[in-house]
Amino acid sequence: MRDVSFETKVVHQSQKNKNNFTSKASPIHQTSSFSFKDLDELEGYFEGETPYLYSRYGNPNTDELGAAVAALEGTESGAASSSGMSAILAGILAVVKNGDHIVACDDLYGGTYHLLDEELKNFGINVSFVSFANEEEVREAIQPNTKLLYTESITNPFLRVEDISGLVQLGQEFNLFTMVDNTFATPYLMQPCREGIDLVVHSATKYLGGHSDVSAGVIVGKENLIQAAKQKIVSLGGNLSPFEAWLTCRGVKTLALRMEKQSRNAQAVAVMLKQNENISKVYYPEGVSERGNGAIVTIELSQQCNIRTFFASLGWIKIVPSLGGVETTVSYPYGTSHRNLPAEAQEKLGINERVVRLSIGIENEQDIVEQFFQAIEKSC
Numbered sequence: 001m002r003d004v005s006f007e008t009k010v011v012h013q014s015q016k017n018k019n020n021f022t023s024k025a026s027p028i029h030q031t032s033s034f035s036f037k038d039l040d041e042l043e044g045y046f047e048g049e050t051p052y053l054y055s056r057y058g059n060p061n062t063d064e065l066g067a068a069v070a071a072l073e074g075t076e077s078g079a080a081s082s083s084g085m086s087a088i089l090a091g092i093l094a095v096v097k098n099g100d101h102i103v104a105c106d107d108l109y110g111g112t113y114h115l116l117d118e119e120l121k122n123f124g125i126n127v128s129f130v131s132f133a134n135e136e137e138v139r140e141a142i143q144p145n146t147k148l149l150y151t152e153s154i155t156n157p158f159l160r161v162e163d164i165s166g167l168v169q170l171g172q173e174f175n176l177f178t179m180v181d182n183t184f185a186t187p188y189l190m191q192p193c194r195e196g197i198d199l200v201v202h203s204a205t206k207y208l209g210g211h212s213d214v215s216a217g218v219i220v221g222k223e224n225l226i227q228a229a230k231q232k233i234v235s236l237g238g239n240l241s242p243f244e245a246w247l248t249c250r251g252v253k254t255l256a257l258r259m260e261k262q263s264r265n266a267q268a269v270a271v272m273l274k275q276n277e278n279i280s281k282v283y284y285p286e287g288v289s290e291r292g293n294g295a296i297v298t299i300e301l302s303q304q305c306n307i308r309t310f311f312a313s314l315g316w317i318k319i320v321p322s323l324g325g326v327e328t329t330v331s332y333p334y335g336t337s338h339r340n341l342p343a344e345a346q347e348k349l350g351i352n353e354r355v356v357r358l359s360i361g362i363e364n365e366q367d368i369v370e371q372f373f374q375a376i377e378k379s380c
């Protein structure tokens with residue numbers, strides 16, 4: 001056969017070494033599409049013999065992430081997506097359509113609140129927001145066209161722990177789907193699918209990734225529901241990039257180590273702050289799991305403290321409007337995540353200018369406690 005010219009070689013040479021080396025880490029399939037040697041093989045994709053055609057429809061790295069989280073959550077199937085928000089939208093659209101109604105918890109993550117309150121209206125889907133702390137309120141909000149109950153396993157920023165089994169019972173009684181955002185708890189602390197929740201979503205941007213270097217989402221549940229959610233991800237273009245899926249899978253490997261250490265550190269910080277007279281409120285849940293109570297602590301500084309001085313006196317602890325990384329960070333709900341809520345809603349939830357949310361990291365426990373203590377000393 002004729003030796004091909006330089007222009008052809010330069011394109012094809014690097015592809016020659018496709019191989020089956022048994023690399024210890026998963027290879028990254030950083031590809032938009034897959035190739036076929038003949039029409040039989042192409043036909044094989046549509047017959048279900050080979051799994052991949054085009055990365056928006058599916059990719060080994062994104063599938064690895066979906067399957068890993070499904071296994072950790074103790075359920076059948078999972079799909080990864082470009083962000084927590086796209087996973088939430090895909091999950092909702094998998095079970096709800098034009099003309100249906102959703103009953104949602106009233107202290108949801110701000111982005112989710114906006115999606116449900118504003119965007120879904122344009123799809124003809126209406127949402128009632130009620131306090132899920134009160135089962136009567138939830139029951140009263142259920143209408144004949146209600147299809148879904150939606151909440152978070154641990155809420156933001158006041159860390160109310162949802163009664164998952166109560167929610168499952170209510171869903172069964174009224175024949176409704178149930179969906180839970182398990183971002184704050186992670187499957188290390190809570191596994192809502194095991195208790196009968198239909199769909200669990202994650203912002204993998206937070207603890208699953210764990211290193212603040214990816215935006216990603218995951219949705220898990222029974223096979224038929226995940227197939228439906230995956231179809232939405234495909235149609236809406238909400239697929240995750242292979243590299244980000246790969247990074248998130250790498251993060252997931254250390255989830256247990258991180259959550260164990262971060263929960264222990266958070267417990268120590270909560271104990272210290274509860275004893276401090278300059279802190280008027282400490283929100284830190286109890287009894288979440290025998291493994292711990294999570295790594296978020298929310299506090300309210302006393303009236304005499306200067307909030308600006310507090311934020312400016314935190315040394316190596318940075319102000320970051322997110323959570324779940326290995327570094328200890330602080331965020332300001334009043335100035336960021338809950339900024340656009342009406343004043344009455346802020347007041348009802350307990351958001352004011354003295355509330356600070358702490359995302360506790362993996363550093364030395366005493367160093368973290370000491371750094372917060374110094375900031376309090378300077379500002380109060």
Ligand SMILES: *Cc1c(COP(=O)(O)O)cnc(C)c1O
Pocket residue numbers: 083084085086109111112152156181183184202203204205206215216217
């Ligand atoms: C961050 C977050 C989201 C949104 O996730 P993105 O990855 O930013 O799209 C949803 N729910 C909770 C509880 C979150 O903390």
